[in-house]
Amino acid sequence: MTTSGGNRPALSARLSKAFVSRLRSPRLTSQLGVVLGAAFVVCFTTGFLSHAIQHPPWWFAWPSRPVSLYRVTQGTHVATGLVAIGLLAAKLWAVFPRLLKWPAWRDLWALAERVALLVLIAAAVFQLVTGVLNIARWYDAMGFFFTVAHYWTAWLAIGALLVHVGVKLPVVRRALTAPVRPVRGLTGLSRRGLLGSVAATAGVVTIATVGQTVRPLASASVLAPRDPRVGPQGLPVNKSAISAGVVEAATDPRYRLEVFGPTRSLVLSLADITARPQHTADLPITCVEGWSAGARWSGLRLRDLVADVGGDADSQVIVVSLEKGSSYSTSVVDPSHVQDPLTLLAVRLRGEPLHIDHGYPCRLIAPNRPGVLQTKWVHRVLVERAR
Ligand SMILES: Nc1nc2c(c(=O)[nH]1)N[C@H]1C(S)=C(S)[C@@H](COP(=O)(O)O)O[C@H]1N2
Numbered sequence: 001m002t003t004s005g006g007n008r009p010a011l012s013a014r015l016s017k018a019f020v021s022r023l024r025s026p027r028l029t030s031q032l033g034v035v036l037g038a039a040f041v042v043c044f045t046t047g048f049l050s051h052a053i054q055h056p057p058w059w060f061a062w063p064s065r066p067v068s069l070y071r072v073t074q075g076t077h078v079a080t081g082l083v084a085i086g087l088l089a090a091k092l093w094a095v096f097p098r099l100l101k102w103p104a105w106r107d108l109w110a111l112a113e114r115v116a117l118l119v120l121i122a123a124a125v126f127q128l129v130t131g132v133l134n135i136a137r138w139y140d141a142m143g144f145f146f147t148v149a150h151y152w153t154a155w156l157a158i159g160a161l162l163v164h165v166g167v168k169l170p171v172v173r174r175a176l177t178a179p180v181r182p183v184r185g186l187t188g189l190s191r192r193g194l195l196g197s198v199a200a201t202a203g204v205v206t207i208a209t210v211g212q213t214v215r216p217l218a219s220a221s222v223l224a225p226r227d228p229r230v231g232p233q234g235l236p237v238n239k240s241a242i243s244a245g246v247v248e249a250a251t252d253p254r255y256r257l258e259v260f261g262p263t264r265s266l267v268l269s270l271a272d273i274t275a276r277p278q279h280t281a282d283l284p285i286t287c288v289e290g291w292s293a294g295a296r297w298s299g300l301r302l303r304d305l306v307a308d309v310g311g312d313a314d315s316q317v318i319v320v321s322l323e324k325g326s327s328y329s330t331s332v333v334d335p336s337h338v339q340d341p342l343t344l345l346a347v348r349l350r351g352e353p354l355h356i357d358h359g360y361p362c363r364l365i366a367p368n369r370p371g372v373l374q375t376k377w378v379h380r381v382l383v384e385r386a387r
């Protein structure tokens with residue numbers, strides 16, 4: 001291939017000269033790449049897990065114990081995503097002059113590699129931006145589109161990452177095993193100093209946000225979109241009763257909880273519910289957006305209700321909210337969660353009747369489940385045989 005790029009060589013040479021730093025080296029690029037790659041793999045795995053729990057493929061089952069496992073995996077998902085922002089910026093800085101090199105390829109193989117690299121960068125940036133928009137609760141900027149787009153772009157990113165790692169592995173191995181030459185940039189910063197500041201940035205970002213799920217760090221987490229201690233009854237709320245349009249139905253004295261089972265059905269007023277044996281569970285609400293908070297709930301065991309309407313250990317349950325037309329209006333509870341004695345239709349939170357924004361008169365709370373599946377303002381329970 002000939003170099004017939006018009007003014008491109010001169011321009012790119014000038015540009016890359018303007019960004020020259022003696023700190024850039026294959027070694028630095030490789031070190032950043034290894035750490036960023038690890039962050040991506042952890043973020044992808046925990047994200048896939050969260051998706052599978054919400055949309056289980058036939059081969060997938062998610063247990064109800066340990067009760068806080070999802071709290072850990074989803075907290076890790078959001079934390080690695082946030083850390084990856086700084087790592088990606090450092091990595092792009094480290095390879096910037098090479099990205100501007102022209103022509104970028106000598107043969108078809110090198111062209112394919114370039115395309116995969118561009119896909120990787122675009123997908124990675126898209127994932128980090130949409131992830132941040134989501135935890136900042138800018139749903140309107142994306143709508144329902146978020147979950148679908150974030151999920152499929154993750155596959156694009158991980159596929160492109162595999163190609164990239166496959167291509168670069170020999171270079172990385174050479175760079176990391178070659179003898180080290182000490183270098184200093186124009187500002188006197190050493191390579192180790194640069195890596196140190198990248199690590200420090202990652203640490204600061206983590207401490208500034210992880211308190212939304214790690215309670216002892218809540219006051220240090222000045223950048224966290226949520227404080228897990230703030231909200232009615234000391235618990236955050238994503239969707240209020242007003243915005244869900246359920247205030248009237250939830251406070252109507254004619255409210256009834258209807259339970260439909262294979263052999264029987266029940267219609268319970270709030271007084272009927274509280275007259276039944278009450279059970280208590282300490283369980284977290286774990287929002288997919290990365291905040292979580294533990295609390296003490298009490299109410300009816302779901303498995304008791306299931307038994308009362310003729311269900312058995314294989315029954316699954318669909319809980320239906322008074323809220324209409326939202327993707328969170330219903331949720332499916334699989335048999336292992338139904339049978340867990342900690343799975344409740346809660347009517348009390350921290351010793352008080354549920355605040356209406358937490359789902360009064362009655363809400364689902366089950367161990368080890370994403371917040372989106374912990375349906376609020378429940379008024380119907382359908383017990384059926386699991387598929
Ligand atoms: N009916 C209904 N239930 C819902 C929601 C909703 O929008 N509608 N939001 C869910 C989400 S995303 C979370 S994180 C939890 C939050 O519960 P809380 O508001 O009591 O903290 O409720 C879940 N239950």
Ligand SMILES: [Mo]
Pocket residue numbers: 238286287288289371372
């Ligand atoms: Mo949530």
